[in-house]
Amino acid sequence: MATKDLTIILVHGAWGDGSHWRGVIPTLTDAGYKVRSVQNPLTSLEDDIAKTTDIINAQEGKVLLVGHSYGGTVISGAGNHDKVAGLVFIAAFAPDKGDSLVGLLGRRPSSGGTSIYPDDKGFLWIKYDEFHQAFCQDYDEKESLIMSLSQRPIHGQCFGDMAGDPAWAVKPSWYQISDADHMIPPETQREMAERMQSKKTNSSGCRTCFIGFTSLRSCHFDITSRETV
Structure with a gap:
């Protein structure tokens, strides 16, 4: 499949929004x-899967x-859609x-918890004066201040909702482990990556290293060469 025939859908996590991918979006489009x-609304797992599925359908x-x-x-839930060829997990x-x-x-x-x-x-919120150390400790203070003051809270229900059948069990998956993550222990x-039997790579950065991606190859996956895509 040609590169232009593949759509990459980026799904943010808690305390963030779609703009958290601003560092990688230009690289991918280029x-x-x-x-x-x-x-995503970050109101429940069901709501967020539904929102992501809407984007897939489009x-x-x-x-x-x-x-x-x-x-x-x-x-992991939305990936069961027939259009999904693979999944990439970034400190996820x-x-x-x-x-x-x-x-x-x-x-x-987890120290950030x-x-x-x-x-x-x-x-759920992250304390403003602790956001830098808890969430993005290897970013400069100006960037972390913006992220802190613009954080989007996640409803506690999202942490209690139980997952359904995982798409990673039946589709190609990749996982980047962030060795300096203060939220999800490395x-x-x-x-989780080993349980998935995914292709793994390590990053020495914090959990927001995705913002600074310069290439898909930094995650050790070349999408255009995958027969499944």
């Missing part, structure tokens, strides 16, 4: 890919789903059927 960046031909953090849970949750994020995070503590607090409507990421 390479000839059609790109879409989902704006595309012609095959798509590749790329999920960051909580976005990995979303693409990759739940199996019956898993919840609460259960996956319960395997070991102590910075999360709920509001009176059940949405050991937990590695366990």
Whole structure:
């Protein structure tokens, strides 16, 4: 399949939105890919899968789903769509059927987890003055300030919702492990990647390393050479 025939759909995680992919979108479009960046409501896993599925339905031909953090849970569900040729997980949750994020995070503590607090409507936030260290410690203070003040909270229900049949069990998948992640412990990421039997790569950066991607090859996958795509 030619590069131009593949649509790459980027799925953000908690406390972010579609603009968090601003560092990789120009690179992908310059390479000839059609790109879409989902704006998920972060209100429930069902809602977010439905929103991502709407974007998949609107595309012609095959798509590749790329999920960051909580976005990995979303693409694991939405990826069962017939148009989805593969999935890429960037420091992301990759739940199996019956898993919840609460259960996956319960395997070991995360240093950034102590910075999360709920509001009176059940949405979870990261403390503004701790956002830099908890979420994006290797970004400069100006960038982290913008991310902190523009964060989009995620509803606590998303952490308790149980996942259904995972698309990664039946479709080609790749996983980038972020060794300096303060939210999802790298050991937990590695366990999920190994369970998926995915192609793995490591990044020495924090969990928001996806913002600075310069090439798809930095994740060790060459989409145009895959027979499945």
